[in-house]
Amino acid sequence: MSAKKKGMDAKSIALIGVLGALAFGLSFTPFGFISIGVAAITTMHIPVIIAGIVGGPRVGAAIGLVFGISSMMNAFLRPSITSVVFYNPLVAIIPRVLIGVVAYYVYVWVSQNDTVRQKLASGVAALLATLTNTVLVLGAIFFFYQPVLGDSAAAAFTVVGTTFVFNSIPEIIAAIVVTIPVVAVLKRVYKGPVL
Numbered sequence: 001m002s003a004k005k006k007g008m009d010a011k012s013i014a015l016i017g018v019l020g021a022l023a024f025g026l027s028f029t030p031f032g033f034i035s036i037g038v039a040a041i042t043t044m045h046i047p048v049i050i051a052g053i054v055g056g057p058r059v060g061a062a063i064g065l066v067f068g069i070s071s072m073m074n075a076f077l078r079p080s081i082t083s084v085v086f087y088n089p090l091v092a093i094i095p096r097v098l099i100g101v102v103a104y105y106v107y108v109w110v111s112q113n114d115t116v117r118q119k120l121a122s123g124v125a126a127l128l129a130t131l132t133n134t135v136l137v138l139g140a141i142f143f144f145y146q147p148v149l150g151d152s153a154a155a156a157f158t159v160v161g162t163t164f165v166f167n168s169i170p171e172i173i174a175a176i177v178v179t180i181p182v183v184a185v186l187k188r189v190y191k192g193p194v195l
Helices: 010-027 045-055 057-077 083-087 094-111 115-149 153-189
Strands: 033-036 039-042
Touching (some): 010 045, 010 057, 045 094, 045 115, 057 094, 115 153
Antiparallel strands (some): 033 039
16 A cells, blocks of 8 residues: 555655654753753753644654654763663653654644744744653652652652653744744745654
8 A cells, every 4th residue: 555545645754754864863962951050951842743734744753753753862871960861761762752743733833824923833842842741751750759859758759740841841942933934935935744
């Protein structure tokens, strides 16, 4: 059966290839996980957001899967003090798959196919998709690893909350700044998502 009959055209497959390679490559370079003190800020969610907006929810989910698997691989290949939490696919993979799906549906909802609102929609989608990643990953870490994070739920919540504040703001800013112009260009080249 051809890719077209399964619902994926050549542009979608090419988008998956290019953005998947970018996400995978980012995971093994200093640009994918930027360490600032104890915080590890990621830029790997940005190709997933772009894939979701430009290619649709399935393309976004596919790039999110690449992000999740490469994040898990990175935890095994370059272990750090926090790597153990990313050995769990419920922490490393599931939230990342949902980034592109959320980005697509937020973009469609905000833009309502109005070209004037598309930049706003790209920014809002980048913001909410980034929060999807951060909230789901930190929520899963809290749920599965709370005893490791602190003696009490309150101590663990403090660790997760502090991480949220220090990581989410730079990740949101980076996602918005990169996503808006890249999506604007790709939307001119790539005509609509394939559901």
